[in-house]
Amino acid sequence: MVHEWALAESIVKTVLDIAKERKIKSVLSVEIAIGQLQQIELDILKDALNELKRGTLLEKAKFIFVEEEAEFQCRNCNNIWKFSDVKKDLKADEAEAIHFIPELAHVFIKCPRCGSPDFIVLKGRGIRISAIRGVTNGSPSFDNS
Amino acid sequence: MDPRLSIIPERLRHIDKKIMVVSGKGGVGKTVISSLMALELALMEKRVGLFDLDFNGPSCHIVLGVPEHIMPVEEKGLIPPTFRKVKFMSIRYFAKERPLPLRGEDAVNAIIELLSITRWGKLDYLILDLPPGTSDEVLDIIRLIKDVYALIITTPSKLALETVSRLIQLLKILKVPILGIIENMRRGESKVYDFAKKMDVRYLGALPYDDTLEEALGDVNLLLETKVAKALINIIRSGIIENNGDEQ
Ligand SMILES: Nc1ncnc2c1ncn2[C@@H]1O[C@H](COP(=O)(O)OP(=O)(O)OP(=O)(O)O)[C@@H](O)[C@H]1O
Numbered sequence: 172m173v174h175e176w177a178l179a180e181s182i183v184k185t186v187l188d189i190a191k192e193r194k195i196k197s198v199l200s201v202e203i204a205i206g207q208l209q210q211i212e213l214d215i216l217k218d219a220l221n222e223l224k225r226g227t228l229l230e231k232a233k234f235i236f237v238e239e240e241a242e243f244q245c246r247n248c249n250n251i252w253k254f255s256d257v258k259k260d261l262k263a264d265e266a267e268a269i270h271f272i273p274e275l276a277h278v279f280i281k282c283p284r285c286g287s288p289d290f291i292v293l294k295g296r297g298i299r300i301s302a303i304r305g306v307t308n309g310s311p312s313f314d315n316s
Numbered sequence: 317m318d319p320r321l322s323i324i325p326e327r328l329r330h331i332d333k334k335i336m337v338v339s340g341k342g343g344v345g346k347t348v349i350s351s352l353m354a355l356e357l358a359l360m361e362k363r364v365g366l367f368d369l370d371f372n373g374p375s376c377h378i379v380l381g382v383p384e385h386i387m388p389v390e391e392k393g394l395i396p397p398t399f400r401k402v403k404f405m406s407i408r409y410f411a412k413e414r415p416l417p418l419r420g421e422d423a424v425n426a427i428i429e430l431l432s433i434t435r436w437g438k439l440d441y442l443i444l445d446l447p448p449g450t451s452d453e454v455l456d457i458i459r460l461i462k463d464v465y466a467l468i469i470t471t472p473s474k475l476a477l478e479t480v481s482r483l484i485q486l487l488k489i490l491k492v493p494i495l496g497i498i499e500n501m502r503r504g505e506s507k508v509y510d511f512a513k514k515m516d517v518r519y520l521g522a523l524p525y526d527d528t529l530e531e532a533l534g535d536v537n538l539l540l541e542t543k544v545a546k547a548l549i550n551i552i553r554s555g556i557i558e559n560n561g562d563e564q
């Protein structure tokens with residue numbers, strides 16, 4: 172699923188924008204929260220990030236991935252359940268649709284208790300940059316995004 | 317921090333003109349006109365993309381008759397397939413014909429996702445078909461695509477004009493350049509020309525009410541022969557290609 176490349180591009184672009192804003196000269200590490208619902212192929216994402224960072228302020232950056240379990244809450248009956256409880260019921264093309272657009276969970280997943288498609292994704296939707304650490308003017312800086 | 321937002325301008329960088337097709341009212345012909353306009357611009361040798369942003373009720377594919385087996389190609393993102401020379405993107409590829417119970421915020425999130433992974437390449441025009449009114453989708457497109465133009469569709473009905481007047485005021489507040497108003501489903505006398513004048517927005521022309529349109533939906537060759545399509549060509553020449561809107 173090579174669309175991980177597009178996601179990697181957005182991560183690198185965003186980190187570069189933030190680094191510029193905060194006058195970071197060299198980014199040391201980037202912490203990325205990976206929501207389970209999007210079913211990212213982590214190895215592909217890592218390879219893409221490592222290729223894209225070359226020749227940029229991210230050259231020396233380490234990428235730290237924190238996987239986040241996806242959880243839903245039904246708006247109709249308040250039931251809370253996990254993506255991992257229902258993932259096995261999805262067909263390959265349905266899982267792939269959710270991979271591209273996590274909101275399509277509302278098309279292919281229903282509340283296991285009452286059958287409603289009207290639910291909230293409590294956590295674990297997609298990708299978020301949770302922290303960036305870098306060096307400004309020789310002194311290390313610690314930044315939480 | 318949401319990494320998707322900063323890449324969107326990058327993805328749209330090689331598109332000369334982005335046009336959102338909007339109206340205060342539903343059912344006035346936004347989808348028919350967006351789809352026809354994309355087809356006709358492509359026939360004028362322009363590079364055109366069409367993005368169906370009505371994620372609750374995508375329907376450009378019905379107007380154009382895009383077969384179900386046509387899908388985007390995955391290559392460092394998604395490359396929209398080309399149908400009748402138009403690069404076409406829609407949530408329909410993924411949802412097929414199933415219901416889309418997306419709330420406003422979900423629809424917008426899905427739009428952001430597709431905007432951030434779709435690779436349009438070089439285009440002269442990207443036509444955005446939007447849901448009616450000043451929905452979250454419209455507001456977010458204005459927020460996310462800084463250089464978007466608005467093309468307003470209305471029917472001669474008082475009910476439509478009332479809502480369009482609110483929409484125009486909002487677009488002016490938000491400093492969105494307005495290409496003009498297209499009057500659709502005209503039969504006989506109408507007040508839209510005077511309305512446009514009063515609102516200080518360019519009147520681009522009228523498309524007649526056309527009984528044969530329904531029959532032609534889904535068949536591009538028939539569509540291009542309709543009175544609606546023929547009237548639209550002149551509007552495209554005078555109002556879309558040469559016009560840069562009134563920069564507010
Ligand atoms: N000029 C016309 N003559 C006759 N019928 C028309 C004309 N324009 C559009 N229609 C018909 O009106 C209906 C609504 O058109 P369309 O779906 O394009 O409107 P819309 O503004 O996109 O609606 P929505 O707000 O629901 O997205 C369709 O059945 C379409 O075929």
Ligand SMILES: [Mg+2]
Nearest residue numbers: 346347370446
């Ligand atoms: Mg429509």
Ligand SMILES: [Zn+2]
Nearest residue numbers: 245248282285
């Ligand atoms: Zn429930």
